Amino acid sequence: MKIFFLSLLFLFSLSTAKKFAHPKFPSPINIQAESHKSTKTKLYETKYFTQILDHFNYHPQSYQTFQERYLINSKYWGGAEKNAPIFVYTGNEGDIEWFAQNTGFMFETAPQFKALLVFLEHRYYGKSIPFGGDKEIAYSNSTTLGYLSSTQALADYATLIIDLKKNLTAQDSPVIVFGGSYGGMLAAWFRLKYPHVALGALASSAPILGFQGIVSPYSFNNIITQDFKGESENCYKVIKESWKLIEETEQKHGGLELLKKSFNLCNSKAVGGWLQTAFVYTAMTDYPTPSNFLNPLPAYPIRQMCKAIDDPAAGNDTFAKLYGAANIYYNSSGTATCFNLSDHSDPHGLAEWTWQACTEMVLPTDGNDEKSIFPSSEWNFTDRATFCKDYLGVEPRPNWATTEFGGMDIMRVLSRFGSNMIFFNGLRDPWSGGGVLKSISESIVAVVAKQGAHHVDLRYSDKRDPKWLQDVRKREIHIIQKWIDQYHHDLSQDLLHS
Amino acid sequence: MKIFFLSLLFLFSLSTAKKFAHPKFPSPINIQAESHKSTKTKLYETKYFTQILDHFNYHPQSYQTFQERYLINSKYWGGAEKNAPIFVYTGNEGDIEWFAQNTGFMFETAPQFKALLVFLEHRYYGKSIPFGGDKEIAYSNSTTLGYLSSTQALADYATLIIDLKKNLTAQDSPVIVFGGSYGGMLAAWFRLKYPHVALGALASSAPILGFQGIVSPYSFNNIITQDFKGESENCYKVIKESWKLIEETEQKHGGLELLKKSFNLCNSKAVGGWLQTAFVYTAMTDYPTPSNFLNPLPAYPIRQMCKAIDDPAAGNDTFAKLYGAANIYYNSSGTATCFNLSDHSDPHGLAEWTWQACTEMVLPTDGNDEKSIFPSSEWNFTDRATFCKDYLGVEPRPNWATTEFGGMDIMRVLSRFGSNMIFFNGLRDPWSGGGVLKSISESIVAVVAKQGAHHVDLRYSDKRDPKWLQDVRKREIHIIQKWIDQYHHDLSQDLLHS
Numbered sequence: 001m002k003i004f005f006l007s008l009l010f011l012f013s014l015s016t017a018k019k020f021a022h023p024k025f026p027s028p029i030n031i032q033a034e035s036h037k038s039t040k041t042k043l044y045e046t047k048y049f050t051q052i053l054d055h056f057n058y059h060p061q062s063y064q065t066f067q068e069r070y071l072i073n074s075k076y077w078g079g080a081e082k083n084a085p086i087f088v089y090t091g092n093e094g095d096i097e098w099f100a101q102n103t104g105f106m107f108e109t110a111p112q113f114k115a116l117l118v119f120l121e122h123r124y125y126g127k128s129i130p131f132g133g134d135k136e137i138a139y140s141n142s143t144t145l146g147y148l149s150s151t152q153a154l155a156d157y158a159t160l161i162i163d164l165k166k167n168l169t170a171q172d173s174p175v176i177v178f179g180g181s182y183g184g185m186l187a188a189w190f191r192l193k194y195p196h197v198a199l200g201a202l203a204s205s206a207p208i209l210g211f212q213g214i215v216s217p218y219s220f221n222n223i224i225t226q227d228f229k230g231e232s233e234n235c236y237k238v239i240k241e242s243w244k245l246i247e248e249t250e251q252k253h254g255g256l257e258l259l260k261k262s263f264n265l266c267n268s269k270a271v272g273g274w275l276q277t278a279f280v281y282t283a284m285t286d287y288p289t290p291s292n293f294l295n296p297l298p299a300y301p302i303r304q305m306c307k308a309i310d311d312p313a314a315g316n317d318t319f320a321k322l323y324g325a326a327n328i329y330y331n332s333s334g335t336a337t338c339f340n341l342s343d344h345s346d347p348h349g350l351a352e353w354t355w356q357a358c359t360e361m362v363l364p365t366d367g368n369d370e371k372s373i374f375p376s377s378e379w380n381f382t383d384r385a386t387f388c389k390d391y392l393g394v395e396p397r398p399n400w401a402t403t404e405f406g407g408m409d410i411m412r413v414l415s416r417f418g419s420n421m422i423f424f425n426g427l428r429d430p431w432s433g434g435g436v437l438k439s440i441s442e443s444i445v446a447v448v449a450k451q452g453a454h455h456v457d458l459r460y461s462d463k464r465d466p467k468w469l470q471d472v473r474k475r476e477i478h479i480i481q482k483w484i485d486q487y488h489h490d491l492s493q494d495l496l497h498s
Numbered sequence: 499m500k501i502f503f504l505s506l507l508f509l510f511s512l513s514t515a516k517k518f519a520h521p522k523f524p525s526p527i528n529i530q531a532e533s534h535k536s537t538k539t540k541l542y543e544t545k546y547f548t549q550i551l552d553h554f555n556y557h558p559q560s561y562q563t564f565q566e567r568y569l570i571n572s573k574y575w576g577g578a579e580k581n582a583p584i585f586v587y588t589g590n591e592g593d594i595e596w597f598a599q600n601t602g603f604m605f606e607t608a609p610q611f612k613a614l615l616v617f618l619e620h621r622y623y624g625k626s627i628p629f630g631g632d633k634e635i636a637y638s639n640s641t642t643l644g645y646l647s648s649t650q651a652l653a654d655y656a657t658l659i660i661d662l663k664k665n666l667t668a669q670d671s672p673v674i675v676f677g678g679s680y681g682g683m684l685a686a687w688f689r690l691k692y693p694h695v696a697l698g699a700l701a702s703s704a705p706i707l708g709f710q711g712i713v714s715p716y717s718f719n720n721i722i723t724q725d726f727k728g729e730s731e732n733c734y735k736v737i738k739e740s741w742k743l744i745e746e747t748e749q750k751h752g753g754l755e756l757l758k759k760s761f762n763l764c765n766s767k768a769v770g771g772w773l774q775t776a777f778v779y780t781a782m783t784d785y786p787t788p789s790n791f792l793n794p795l796p797a798y799p800i801r802q803m804c805k806a807i808d809d810p811a812a813g814n815d816t817f818a819k820l821y822g823a824a825n826i827y828y829n830s831s832g833t834a835t836c837f838n839l840s841d842h843s844d845p846h847g848l849a850e851w852t853w854q855a856c857t858e859m860v861l862p863t864d865g866n867d868e869k870s871i872f873p874s875s876e877w878n879f880t881d882r883a884t885f886c887k888d889y890l891g892v893e894p895r896p897n898w899a900t901t902e903f904g905g906m907d908i909m910r911v912l913s914r915f916g917s918n919m920i921f922f923n924g925l926r927d928p929w930s931g932g933g934v935l936k937s938i939s940e941s942i943v944a945v946v947a948k949q950g951a952h953h954v955d956l957r958y959s960d961k962r963d964p965k966w967l968q969d970v971r972k973r974e975i976h977i978i979q980k981w982i983d984q985y986h987h988d989l990s991q992d993l994l995h996s
Contacts, residue, residue: 055902056554058857058892059644146557158901171906193691195915196904359556394556403656404553406694408669412988416941417693419914443914490910 043107044071044100044119049163051123053130053147055155066130068156071100071119073107078114080170083491085484087176088198089119090157090190092183093356094348096121096128099183102293104460106178109477113484116173118164120157122186124148124352142393145355151404154186158194174199174487176480180455181205181431182353182361184424189405191421200420200483202476203436204455208423210363210434212398214407217367217379219433224283225373227302227428235306236373239279239325242318243375246272262319263326266338274341275322276374278329279305284454286428288469289462293454296332299464302428304328358388362398363434411440419443420483422476426452445479447472541605542569542598542617547661549621551628551645553653564628566654569598569617571605576612578668581989583982585674586696587617588655588688590681591854592846594619594626597681600791602958604676607975611982614671616662618655620684622646622850640892643853649902652684656692672697672985674978678953679703679929680851680859682922687903689919698918698981700974701934702953706921707905708861708932710896715865715877717931722781723871725800725926733804734871737777737823740816741873744770760817761824764836772839773820774872776827777803782952784926786967787960791952794830797962800926802826856886860896861932909938917941918981920974924950943977945970 047070054062078084087106091099100119110117121128124138124145131137131144138144157177165171177198179187184206191201209215229236249255256268263271281294282301289299298304308314308324330339357363367379381398388396406413423436424447431454439446449456449472457472545568552560576582585604589597598617608615619626622636622643629635629642636642655675663669675696677685682704689699707713727734747753754766761769779792780799787797796802806812806822828837855861865877879896886894904911921934922945929952937944947954947970955970 052895054555055898056647056649057552057644058647058853059641060891062644063893143557146555146560149554149556151554155902162897162901192693194904195690196906196908196911197901355556393558395561397550399660400553403660403695404653406692408694409992410694412992413694415988416917416984418916486914490913494907494910 044073044117046071049160051128051156051159055152055159064130066123067128067133068123068160069096069121069127070160071096071117071121073110073117076110076114077116080168080173082114083170083172083174083488084114084116085174085176086161086165086170087113087115087117087178088157088161089117090154090177090179090183090186091120091122091125092179092181092186093122093125093353094350095126097126098348099180103178103180103458105458105473105476108461109480112477113480115176116168116170118161120160122153122183123156124355125349139352145352145392145394148352148355148359150186150189150356150360150401154190154193157186157190158197161197172491174484176483177201178458179203179206180458182356184455188421188423192405192418195418199487200422200480202422202424202480204424204458205426205429205431205435206423207363207431207434208405209407209410209436210365210431211402211407212362212364212379212381213402215364215434217364218369218372220365220430221368221372221374223428223430223433224280225371227283227286227430228279228306228373231302231306232310235309238309238318238321240373242275242322243272245318246275259319263323264336264338266340267342269341271341274339275326278326279373280430282329283428283430286453287456287459288451288466289464291459293459295329297329298332301328355392355394358384358392358394358396360397360401362396362401365430410436411438414440414444416441421445422447422479424452424455424457424472424476425449426454426456428452429454443483447475542571542615544569547658549626549654549657553650553657562628564621565626565631566621566658567594567619567625568658569594569615569619571608571615574608574612575614578666578671580612581668581670581672581986582612582614583672583674584659584663584668585611585613585615585676586655586659587615588652588675588677588681588684589618589620589623590677590679590684591620591623591851592848593624595624596846597678601676601678601956603956603971603974606959607978610975611978613674614666614668616659618658620651620681621654622853623847637850640890643850643890643892646850646853646857648684648687648854648858648899652688652691655684655688656695659695670989672982674981675699676956677701677704678956682953686919686921690903690916693916697985698920698978700920700922700978702922702956703924703927703929703933704921705861705929705932706903707908707934708863708929709900709905710860710862710877710879711900712905713862713932715862716867716870718863718928719866719870719872721926721928721931722778723869725781725784725928726777726804726871729800729804730808733807736807736816736819738871740773740820741770743816744773757817761821762834762836764838765840767839769839772837773824776824777871778928780827781926781928784951785954785957786949786964787962789957791957793827795827796830799826853890853892856882856890856892856894858895858899858902860894860899863928908934909936912938912942914939919943920945920977922950922953922955922970922974923947924952924954926950927952941981945973 048067049070050065051068053064053066087110089099089103089106096119106117123130129135129138130147161175165173175198177187177190184203185208187201188203188206188208191198228239249259250270259271260268282305285291285293285297286300286302291297305325305328308328309321311324314320314324330336364379366377368374368377370376385396388394402408421444425432425435425437426449428451436446437448449468451468456469457476546565547568548563549566551562551564585608587597587601587604594617604615621628627633627636628645659673663671673696675685675688682701683706685699686701686704686706689696726737747757748768757769758766780803783789783791783795784798784800789795803823803826806826807819809822812818812822828834862877864875866872866875868874883894886892900906919942923930923933923935924947926949934944935946947966949966954967955974
């Protein structure tokens with residue numbers, strides 16, 4: 001069985017029938033931040049901005065507009081007259097409220113920076129839907145989906161920020177952009193492409209080097225492999241050896257029935273993809289404290305999975321071991337009666353990522369070499385292209401992202417160009433293989449946490465946070481403070497001379 | 499009478515009837531460089547690249563392709579194995595052969611740099627016409643013209659250069675981009691937006707600050723005013739006072755007939771715009787040696803115009819004085835029998851600039867204050883918008899260029915971001931008001947020539963060139979050499995460590 005891991009937050013399996021299947025499975029998503037929301041005052045106000053559909057062309061249809069949602073919190077803002085900073089989250093492939101609520105770092109640092117907080121929703125996600133907000137139309141075909149692209153989103157952000165600053169008479173307030181995952185890529189690219197709009201960028205777990213031709217297609221799964229192997233060699237071996245057993249069982253008479261029973265499924269289904277999804281997402285969100293980003297999870301969930309697998313009580317029953325591990329990811333509350341693998345709910349509205357993965361975001365993540373915890377497989381662009389053509393009627397442009405945003409020889413290119421960027425990566429995160437792991441210059445800095453997972457730095461702090469995580473956040477704050485201080489110094493010099 | 503000076507090389511007059519009129523008038527354009535072409539070996543080979551129509555969207559029609567023309571000269575190239583540089587001209591609003599032939603600087607410096615020379619044609623100009631190369635279709639309406647934009651052109655250039663380097667196995671050859679006028683804006687923007695493709699940019703006479711909200715709308719004509727005033731106060735006065743006389747004459751019975759006779763016109767026509775065009779273009783191309791860029795001109799043509807105006811032989815006959823001046827621009831060969839003001843020939847294929855001026859290139863140049871040599875007038879965006887709507891059915895986006903490319907507070911923004919740019923400006927050039935006239939950082943350098951005109955540095959050298967011009971070119975070469983040396987040093991360090 002072949003699995004495409006296409007997205008940063010979103011996976012989908014490519015069955016032989018090329019039938020689209022959402023990877024996300026039923027489990028109530030209680031955003032961790034909701035508790036913050038309910039106990040404190042409102043986190044933000046919701047606003048809308050009239051955005052142009054097509055920034056780069058001048059067809060009659062380019063001039064169509066849509067409502068782009070953004071969230072704003074001015075509680076901590078020092079105001080325009082003080083040129084107090086504006087912290088902007090460059091939204092990624094989902095509902096912006098979800099990202100805002102999982103980016104506690106911005107809320108927690110705003111008071112000391114006296115920062116205005118703004119969260120921008122990415123076009124075609126959440127409530128920022130072109131064509132009158134009608135998803136039926138916007139998502140219907142490649143003509144309407146055609147305006148969904150990263151360059152258009154970046155131009156949306158530039159347009160909105162400039163307008164917002166003008167309306168607040170805050171033209172001289174420095175803007176710092178923040179983003180995690182694909183949102184982190186956007187933050188980094190935004191600083192590079194729009195330095196006149198953003199003074200600096202914190203790009204967390206942003207695989208800007210995760211493109212074909214730069215990153216190894218084995219990197220993603222080898223990091224997951226290492227995550228499990230590092231926890232327990234036996235755990236790794238059990239999982240690695242299970243795929244053959246699962247496949248054989250599926251093909252045996254009565255095998256699906258056995259799997260249904262072993263994994264407490266509501267229906268008879270192939271379980272390979274379901275298990276792989278659990279392992280991938282758990283690796284991504286292997287946070288040091290209990291969390292609820294993709295699913296509710298305990299602290300260090302890989303450790304918990306391996307505990308279940310290594311549990312002597314399970315004896316030699318591989319399925320029982322895997323079932324125990326799956327429960328960590330899919331059933332932390334212990335309340336699931338059975339697992340419905342056909343549930344294609346998409347609570348965070350990530351579905352349109354498929355379009356992006358089928359156009360410009362050609363991130364090769366599904367190669368598996370000999371040592372991979374998953375079955376061996378080669379990264380194959382043709383498979384992707386065929387799927388995209390069949391499923392969405394669109395042809396990927398595998399070289400466009402690196403043409404537009406660079407990435408090759410990044411050290412050489414950016415060591416003498418650009419400034420004020422932080423690239424955070426946690427090395428447990430499979431996406432870190434495509435991240436910037438070495439500082440490029442004095443002001444383009446890599447912050448690397450060996451124990452970190454997917455944009456863990458951006459999450460709300462927790463009194464149980466380990467010291468390394470506290471230190472990461474302190475360092476990021478220190479660097480951002482330096483940018484802002486320098487900016488205010490430059491500004492005062494300008495005013496002196498004008 | 500109100501004149502719109504919309505373009506960098508191209509003006510058009512907006513009559514009250516809003517009728518489109520080309521500004522260029524009959525006069526055989528014998529490209530100066532043609533002599534180089536004929537006497538030496540061929541300047542370049544002509545090639546075509548299959549370019550995608552729309553880089554930023556993914557509609558079915560976005561995937562249409564067209565043939566982009568480029569010119570290439572490998573005579574001087576040191577080759578890929580030596581990582582010898584590639585000099586690329588980022589083509590502007592006209593036939594690329596015309597620009598290549600007027601950019602002798604690249605041909606003359608190629609030998610010492612062992613540079614490959616490449617001249618890229620801008621989409622919708624010359625022979626780089628989308629929709630099967632059919633201008634009838636491509637220019638027919640806003641749906642087909644809609645893909646003509648600067649961002650698309652920049653993306654064309656990135657795509658072509660990356661592909662060309664790959665084909666030459668010259669991935670490590672540094673690319674320096676060159677451009678003059680709008681082509682200079684593109685060169686500067688290209689370095690800013692595609693630092694991974696171009697190591698540096700020489701942006702000559704590039705009014706990247708020439709947009710609404712940054713430059714004064716009076717700047718353009720005040721520089722022209724100063725050009726004439728600096729030559730002779732009387733010359734300035736005669737011209738300044740002539741407009742009223744011309745207007746009065748036009749309205750008088752028999753006035754048009756008188757003007758026809760006075761200015762040796764083939765037909766009876768209003769002459770104001772015709773004269774203004776001559777003064778504007780002569781100011782732009784007030785070169786220190788005889789030239790033939792827009793029209794054949796003697797050295798320091800403004801001086802010659804003022805000589806004609808100040809000529810005691812003309813007595814008090816204002817029209818005779820103006821006619822003498824007009825002859826400098828329109829009839830340097832002295833062979834014109836009469837002037838045909840209705841001739842809308844466009845020998846350099848500049849016509850599509852109107853589209854660009856009606857979409858993103860909103861460069862306010864037609865304000866005239868009290869001291870202007872032209873009649874007083876206010877810059878008025880609404881006039882532009884109305885014309886564009888009526889004439890091309892398109893709405894200008896006056897804030898888009900600065901949103902996309904910046905410009906406001908450029909010193910503050912770029913003093914800590916970016917590198918390796920030269921901004922040349924000649925202060926006799928009316929476009930210099932929108933140029934970068936002060937160095938921004940150690941490696942973003944302004945080269946300013948008080949006596950210089952529109953991208954004079956890029957022209958073929960001439961043994962009669964004044965010392966300041968020789969020095970300008972030497973300085974540019976020195977700076978570019980430094981970029982390339984540093985790059986080769988960085989590259990060798992990389993290879994040492996890899």
